[in-house]
Amino acid sequence: MEECRGKVAVYYNNKDVRLEDYPEPVIGPGELKVKIDACGLCGGDAMEWYLIHKAPIVLGHEPAGIVFEVGEGVTKFKPGDRVFVHHHVACMSCHYCRRGYFTLCEKFTQTHIYPGAFAEYIALPMSNIWRHHPDIDEDIAAIFDPFGNAVHTALSFPVLGEDVLITGAGPIGLMAAAVVRHAGARFVVITDVNPFRLELAKKMGVTVALNVQDGELPAVQKQLGMTEGFDVGLEMSGNGAAFQDMLANMSHGARIALLGIPAHEMSINWTTVIFNMLTIKGIYGREMYETWYKMTVMLESGLDIKPVITHRLKWQECEKGFEAMRTGNCGKVILDWRE
Numbered sequence: 517m518e519e520c521r522g523k524v525a526v527y528y529n530n531k532d533v534r535l536e537d538y539p540e541p542v543i544g545p546g547e548l549k550v551k552i553d554a555c556g557l558c559g560g561d562a563m564e565w566y567l568i569h570k571a572p573i574v575l576g577h578e579p580a581g582i583v584f585e586v587g588e589g590v591t592k593f594k595p596g597d598r599v600f601v602h603h604h605v606a607c608m609s610c611h612y613c614r615r616g617y618f619t620l621c622e623k624f625t626q627t628h629i630y631p632g633a634f635a636e637y638i639a640l641p642m643s644n645i646w647r648h649h650p651d652i653d654e655d656i657a658a659i660f661d662p663f664g665n666a667v668h669t670a671l672s673f674p675v676l677g678e679d680v681l682i683t684g685a686g687p688i689g690l691m692a693a694a695v696v697r698h699a700g701a702r703f704v705v706i707t708d709v710n711p712f713r714l715e716l717a718k719k720m721g722v723t724v725a726l727n728v729q730d731g732e733l734p735a736v737q738k739q740l741g742m743t744e745g746f747d748v749g750l751e752m753s754g755n756g757a758a759f760q761d762m763l764a765n766m767s768h769g770a771r772i773a774l775l776g777i778p779a780h781e782m783s784i785n786w787t788t789v790i791f792n793m794l795t796i797k798g799i800y801g802r803e804m805y806e807t808w809y810k811m812t813v814m815l816e817s818g819l820d821i822k823p824v825i826t827h828r829l830k831w832q833e834c835e836k837g838f839e840a841m842r843t844g845n846c847g848k849v850i851l852d853w854r855e
């Protein structure tokens with residue numbers, strides 16, 4: 517019998533991604549084999565300088581697809597289920613896993629699985645798989661990874677009736693804007709320096725999309741009739757100036773969730789944090805199961821994040837995806853694996 521093999525896209529550089537044979541994964545007890553439909557392209561996947569020294573490498577850690585085969589002892593999934601595949605595996609035995617903080621697993625915080633998910637199949641323990649609602653939009657099904665970051669951050673603090681400031685209108689900031697709107701925020705103001713993304717932000721339902729190269733937050737507050745500052749801040753740019761700007765525009769007692777990863781150490785005015793009694797919370801990833809559940813039910817209750825998807829490309833066109841991400845003139849980019 518001919519040996520059955522999967523295919524993977526191997527990254528050599530942004531202009532050279534080749535389809536190569538790879539042994540099809542064999543599943544063990546408690547594992548699932550998933551046929552991948554689509555995989556999101558993330559900022560990390562597009563960082564050429566970072567990748568070049570790791571190449572050749574199979575990228576991708578935002579896969580979604582259909583259960584193809586279930587391992588021994590798997591009763592909750594069946595072939596044909598549409599699923600999202602979480603691409604970090606918690607060890608389930610370290611101090612944090614045993615306390616139930618799977619996202620903070622000693623192993624989990626360090627790396628994704630390689631070879632990655634730009635592949636025909638992937639096999640993982642069933643604890644890493646989330647079954648989608650059968651009616652879920654296929655494109656939305658494929659962006660559950662970054663959507664999870666957005667929801668985890670956006671729901672870190674109550675936003676009902678609050679004024680929310682989001683710095684950074686990348687895909688995650690854009691989705692977070694729709695989430696806080698859905699969760700009952702009064703004003704949602706988003707900042708960026710990229711006109712394309714600020715236009716997208718308007719489609720996500722923000723009150724004001726501010727280009728910080730053309731205007732300033734105190735003027736926006738005045739325009740909206742705000743007097744005390746924002747109640748909740750979501751930092752989603754990783755930019756030090758954006759964070760400093762946020763701190764200067766928060767109300768006393770305000771709460772800030774930090775998702776954006778700064779490229780360098782950054783200094784802030786700690787006196788503002790102390791005297792205004794600001795709460796600052798770092799956010800890593802998502803909370804397994806809890807965040808996915810919230811995402812699922814918010815979609816069922818009308819949350820619309822579809823405008824964030826600006827590119828759905830065949831995997832062969834991934835160069836276009838890398839290019840769109842480099843220029844920043846995109847929302848979420850999805851690579852389609854189906855023939």
Ligand code: NAD
Nearest residue numbers: 684686687688707708752753754755758775776777800801
């Ligand atoms: P992204 O890089 O696509 O978006 C960041 C946005 O910030 C860009 O649109 C950029 O133009 C904008 N920006 C730059 N300077 C700015 C300024 N001065 N003011 C306002 N906006 C400015 O990233 P993304 O994929 O949307 O992710 C958002 C952030 O979250 C990134 O920093 C990413 O590295 C980080 N991240 C963190 C986690 C985590 O677990 N903590 C997970 C995923 C992503």
Ligand code: ZN
Nearest residue numbers: 607610613621
């Ligand atoms: Zn662990």
